[in-house]
Amino acid sequence: MRIRVVTAGALTRSIPEGRVDIERQDLTVRGVIEALKGKYGPTLASELLDQEGIKEGLCMLVNGRNILSLPQRYETPLRDGDEVLIALVVAGG
Amino acid sequence: MLYGYKGKLLHVDLTTRATRSIHLPGEFLGKYIGGRGLGAKLYWDLLPADVDPLGPENIFMVLSGPLSGTMAPGAGKHLIVTKSPATGGWLESYSSGRMAPEMKFAGFDGLLITGKAEHPVGLFIRDETVTFEDVTDLWGRGCFATESYAKDHFHPDCGVLSIGPAGENLLKFACVSSEFFRKAGRGGAGAVMGSKNLKLIAVKGSGGIPCADMEAVYALVSKHYRKFKASPVGSARHRYGTPLTLNITNEAGMLPTRNFSRGQFERALGRIDKDGVESVTVSDRACYACFMSCSKRTRVDDGVFKGLELEGPEYETLAMMGPNLEVDYLPAIMKANRLCDDLGMDTISAGVSIGFAMECFERGILTEKDTGGLKLRFGNYAAALKLLEMMARKRGFGAFCAQGVKAMAKTLGRDTEAFAMHSKGLEMPGYDPRAAWGASLTYAVTPRGACHRRAWPPTKEVLGDAYPFTTEGKPEIVKDLMNENGVMHTLIVCDMGGKFIPLGIRDYADYLNAVTGSNWTSGDLIERAEIIETLIRRINIREGIGAGEDVLPRRLLEECHPDGPAKGRKIGTDNFLRMREAYYLLRGWDKEGVPSRETIHKYGLEEGPNISLPEGDSD
Numbered sequence: 001m002r003i004r005v006v007t008a009g010a011l012t013r014s015i016p017e018g019r020v021d022i023e024r025q026d027l028t029v030r031g032v033i034e035a036l037k038g039k040y041g042p043t044l045a046s047e048l049l050d051q052e053g054i055k056e057g058l059c060m061l062v063n064g065r066n067i068l069s070l071p072q073r074y075e076t077p078l079r080d081g082d083e084v085l086i087a088l089v090v091a092g093g
Numbered sequence: 094m095l096y097g098y099k100g101k102l103l104h105v106d107l108t109t110r111a112t113r114s115i116h117l118p119g120e121f122l123g124k125y126i127g128g129r130g131l132g133a134k135l136y137w138d139l140l141p142a143d144v145d146p147l148g149p150e151n152i153f154m155v156l157s158g159p160l161s162g163t164m165a166p167g168a169g170k171h172l173i174v175t176k177s178p179a180t181g182g183w184l185e186s187y188s189s190g191r192m193a194p195e196m197k198f199a200g201f202d203g204l205l206i207t208g209k210a211e212h213p214v215g216l217f218i219r220d221e222t223v224t225f226e227d228v229t230d231l232w233g234r235g236c237f238a239t240e241s242y243a244k245d246h247f248h249p250d251c252g253v254l255s256i257g258p259a260g261e262n263l264l265k266f267a268c269v270s271s272e273f274f275r276k277a278g279r280g281g282a283g284a285v286m287g288s289k290n291l292k293l294i295a296v297k298g299s300g301g302i303p304c305a306d307m308e309a310v311y312a313l314v315s316k317h318y319r320k321f322k323a324s325p326v327g328s329a330r331h332r333y334g335t336p337l338t339l340n341i342t343n344e345a346g347m348l349p350t351r352n353f354s355r356g357q358f359e360r361a362l363g364r365i366d367k368d369g370v371e372s373v374t375v376s377d378r379a380c381y382a383c384f385m386s387c388s389k390r391t392r393v394d395d396g397v398f399k400g401l402e403l404e405g406p407e408y409e410t411l412a413m414m415g416p417n418l419e420v421d422y423l424p425a426i427m428k429a430n431r432l433c434d435d436l437g438m439d440t441i442s443a444g445v446s447i448g449f450a451m452e453c454f455e456r457g458i459l460t461e462k463d464t465g466g467l468k469l470r471f472g473n474y475a476a477a478l479k480l481l482e483m484m485a486r487k488r489g490f491g492a493f494c495a496q497g498v499k500a501m502a503k504t505l506g507r508d509t510e511a512f513a514m515h516s517k518g519l520e521m522p523g524y525d526p527r528a529a530w531g532a533s534l535t536y537a538v539t540p541r542g543a544c545h546r547r548a549w550p551p552t553k554e555v556l557g558d559a560y561p562f563t564t565e566g567k568p569e570i571v572k573d574l575m576n577e578n579g580v581m582h583t584l585i586v587c588d589m590g591g592k593f594i595p596l597g598i599r600d601y602a603d604y605l606n607a608v609t610g611s612n613w614t615s616g617d618l619i620e621r622a623e624i625i626e627t628l629i630r631r632i633n634i635r636e637g638i639g640a641g642e643d644v645l646p647r648r649l650l651e652e653c654h655p656d657g658p659a660k661g662r663k664i665g666t667d668n669f670l671r672m673r674e675a676y677y678l679l680r681g682w683d684k685e686g687v688p689s690r691e692t693i694h695k696y697g698l699e700e701g702p703n704i705s706l707p708e709g710d711s712d
Binding site: 006008009010012018047057059061063064065066068069083085087088089090091092 | 324325326328337338342346367545556559561592593657
């Protein structure tokens with residue numbers, strides 16, 4: 001399956017291009033994070049994660065839904081063509 | 094007298110040209126603080142319910158807060174309070190620039206303007222000297238020319254408020270301009286100025302603002318500047334400004350598209366989002382006393398709008414002039430932005446009104462015969478741009494759209510009110526609540542009408558862990574967010590600073606104490622915000638605006654998005670009404686949203702001191 005990861009104002013050092021496609025079988029949200037760590041290394045890990053999961057100030061949306069309000073959170077299974085947005089937790093204007 | 098304040102207001106009667114000072118007792122300021130709280134108490138004491146919003150008895154208030162003019166982050170905001178031509182009730186509208194600082198440098202915490210001038214007039218205030226100038230020559234001209242006149246002829250660094258043709262023509266969504274591209278946009282405050290023949294107000298002061306502990310103020314600013322510089326959130330805000338929001342609202346399915354028919358607009362990405370606006374950005378611009386500099390100066394370098402320059406567009410303008418009209422051509426949105434800014438029109442209400450007209454046109458409810466030949470199909474930005482000018486000058490079909498969607502739907506009938514996107518007569522901003530149900534409550538219960546600035550529940554429902562498609566828990570979220578913003582709007586500071594530096598209410602209490610020498614806690618401030626919200630509720634109840642006006646169009650409650658994250662999710666009228674009632678009860682109001690006697694007593698809202706307007710000749 002192919003998952004598109006898009007960033008909005010976040011991870012500007014590790015994913016400056018702002019989007020990347022992940023191709024794997026049977027991916028979950030956690031699997032996407034692991035794939036990103038594998039592809040971008042420690043820079044991404046330090047930008048995205050702390051000991052609790054994704055860092056305070058960041059959020060992950062799967063097809064527009066925050067993973068923290070999905071029943072399986074980090075273990076949410078993904079489907080081919082899903083989009084994961086990594087964004088800052090602040091917006092408005 | 095408390096530090097930070099000037100302890101008096103300036104009352105100007107435009108009919109008699111009398112000018113008088115109004116003393117503000119320390120006890121009064123200690124209770125209502127400033128900004129929103131001060132405005133609420135003045136409205137309650139001075140504006141009876143039968144006043145015509147566009148009559149000479151209405152009061153046009155320009156207010157500051159205890160932090161205004163200091164170095165506190167975001168302390169360059171001013172507040173306009175008046176009776177709204179759009180809703181017939183409470184109106185608070187904020188903008189930024191030098192107005193609040195200069196008022197305080199001149200010796201006043203605020204201006205209260207009543208009456209009506211015989212001719213178009215400009216009010217020039219230099220310290221405590223007030224001059225009235227006939228500005229008939231400026232009548233009909235835009236905000237840019239008007240503000241330039243004040244800067245050129247009075248003082249280059251003065252604070253200026255002005256109106257354009259929309260305000261002169263009494264549009265219900267005419268705004269008050271400051272710093273050229275900054276607007277107190279919502280609710281028609283520009284029409285109140287227009288009704289008074291008041292074209293501009295310019296203020297220049299030579300004083301300062303004594304602070305109780307200046308070193309503490311400086312230390313706080315330094316600490317928070319370092320915090321901002323280290324914050325990825327702050328960096329992103331500085332780089333992208335508000336257009337970053339569009340990428341998130343589109344993903345979450347809450348970007349109003351085609352007059353709120355859908356929540357996503359695929360063509361927005363890369364064209365009118367953060368990347369689109371960054372591609373036309375030439376520099377940053379900061380507000381007074383702010384190190385975020387999140388506003389963007391932009392320029393069009395090619396195409397039919399080549400040479401166009403402005404500050405913006407901000408998120409709301411992008412959303413309402415873009416996806417809401419199915420326009421994906423950024424220069425056209427920029428043109429709409431600049432037109433509205435010069436004509437003195439709120440881009441949110443103007444965009445919603447045009448979106449409503451476009452839907453009526455596509456449904457055959459309006460025809461080219463009605464529109465004077467305009468083909469008002471979604472995506473036709475040329476027609477939209479032409480209509481904006483016609484609206485501001487109330488020409489032809491523009492005069493019909495200039496009424497706003499509530500009145501438009503009432504005239505058209507045929508069930509059009511179902512998709513007339515407003516609450517209380519104020520058009521909705523750029524967030525579709527069907528993707529974050531708490532936002533529906535905010536739109537319904539905020540006192541000035543459909544508003545995103547008193548509370549923004551998507552911060553919990555989309556960016557946080559709250560489940561978005563339920564009404565459970567939302568009254569608590571809305572109340573808490575409203576109270577937090579209520580503190581910032583009372584002090585007055587930009588509520589964006591709190592999110593992006595970021596700062597908490599405790600930090601703002603520290604600023605308030607360092608400036609005034611008081612001993613506020615964050616709990617004290619939240620309690621004050623709670624009391625002020627109930628006072629404003631009493632104002633609207635007195636104006637006849639209660640539960641019957643805390644309502645939403647059927648599209649939001651009974652229709653679903655055809656696609657996107659909210660596909661198939663219906664809020665439902667019954668769910669909404671239960672949520673609204675729970676909110677009322679949380680506030681200490683009854684089931685109809687009327688503050689109970691116990692709540693009024695508990696909050697001391699029947700107690701003085703009260704304020705009255707002075708009479709007689711000038712001081």
